[in-house]
Amino acid sequence: MIVTEQQPAPSPARDLLVSETFGPTFQGEGVSSGQQALFVRLAACNLSCRWCDTPFTWDWSTFDRSAETQHVSIIDLVRWAAGFETKLVVVTGGEPLLQRDRLTELAILLEIAGKRVEIETNGTLVPGAALAASATRFNVSVKLAHSGVTQERRIRPDAIRALADMSACNWKFVVQQPGDLDEIADLEARFGLEPIWVMPAGTQDASTLAVMRALADEVLVRGWNLTPRLHILLWGDIRGR
Ligand SMILES: Nc1nc2[nH]cc(C(=O)O)c2c(=O)[nH]1
Ligand code: SF4
Numbered sequence: 370m371i372v373t374e375q376q377p378a379p380s381p382a383r384d385l386l387v388s389e390t391f392g393p394t395f396q397g398e399g400v401s402s403g404q405q406a407l408f409v410r411l412a413a414c415n416l417s418c419r420w421c422d423t424p425f426t427w428d429w430s431t432f433d434r435s436a437e438t439q440h441v442s443i444i445d446l447v448r449w450a451a452g453f454e455t456k457l458v459v460v461t462g463g464e465p466l467l468q469r470d471r472l473t474e475l476a477i478l479l480e481i482a483g484k485r486v487e488i489e490t491n492g493t494l495v496p497g498a499a500l501a502a503s504a505t506r507f508n509v510s511v512k513l514a515h516s517g518v519t520q521e522r523r524i525r526p527d528a529i530r531a532l533a534d535m536s537a538c539n540w541k542f543v544v545q546q547p548g549d550l551d552e553i554a555d556l557e558a559r560f561g562l563e564p565i566w567v568m569p570a571g572t573q574d575a576s577t578l579a580v581m582r583a584l585a586d587e588v589l590v591r592g593w594n595l596t597p598r599l600h601i602l603l604w605g606d607i608r609g610r
């Protein structure tokens with residue numbers, strides 16, 4: 370573990386603002402899909418995608434913040450994960466990097482406890498040196514125009530470049546229709562993104578399968594990868610899977 374002056378030593382008593390913890394389940398998306406995983410879903414997000422499937426992590430006009438969130442100490446999260454044989458811990462949100470320093474402490478302590486850590490992020494925030502130096506993998510889901518979020522908010526060149534510099538980083542785009550793929554190609558050319566995963570939008574098994582079928586051939590031609598949302602195919606749009 371590298372502890373720099375900018376990054377204080379882990380203080381496990383400190384809290385993260387958590388939406389939910391669940392698992393073991395399967396990582397449903399991207400490069401590790403199908404692998405057994407535990408999930409820590411952190412609260413709060415800096416975007417507001419119109420099709421967000423986890424608005425209970427951030428949309429306090431619809432959801433009750435005090436009922437939907439809890440402060441959980443880093444050590445309690447590590448103890449919870451250590452209680453399972455499952456090796457992979459996925460930290461998602463919301464946007465986990467809004468709690469960057471404490472997230473860094475959590476990731477480092479989970480790795481010391483023998484876990485592998487993946488962070489699902491929207492690619493708008495820079496991870497920081499200590500997190501970049503850890504073994505954590507970043508599944509970065511930069512949002513496209515159909516999210517309804519302005520380009521200024523969803524495309525942050527400084528954050529994308531910082532993430533693209535890291536080897537343990539992959540790019541996972543939520544796609545609604547084949548016409549969205551050109552937008553990904555533009556980002557690929559501009560920032561040198563690699564590897565790219567295309568994932569269907571949707572929270573129903575039939576609709577995600579239909580989108581994947583419509584995308585598959587063009588994703589192959591472009592040299593990218595395709596991922597289902599395995600948990601949606603298995604269990605539908607329920608929380609905690
Ligand atoms: N099984 C399962 N896999 C997932 N991969 C990413 C998820 C997310 O909500 O970010 C997720 C999720 O919510 N469930
Ligand atoms: S970035 Fe993710 S959590 Fe945030 S609003 Fe968009 S889909 Fe929801």
Ligand SMILES: [Mg+2]
Nearest residue numbers: 422423461610
């Ligand atoms: Mg989800």
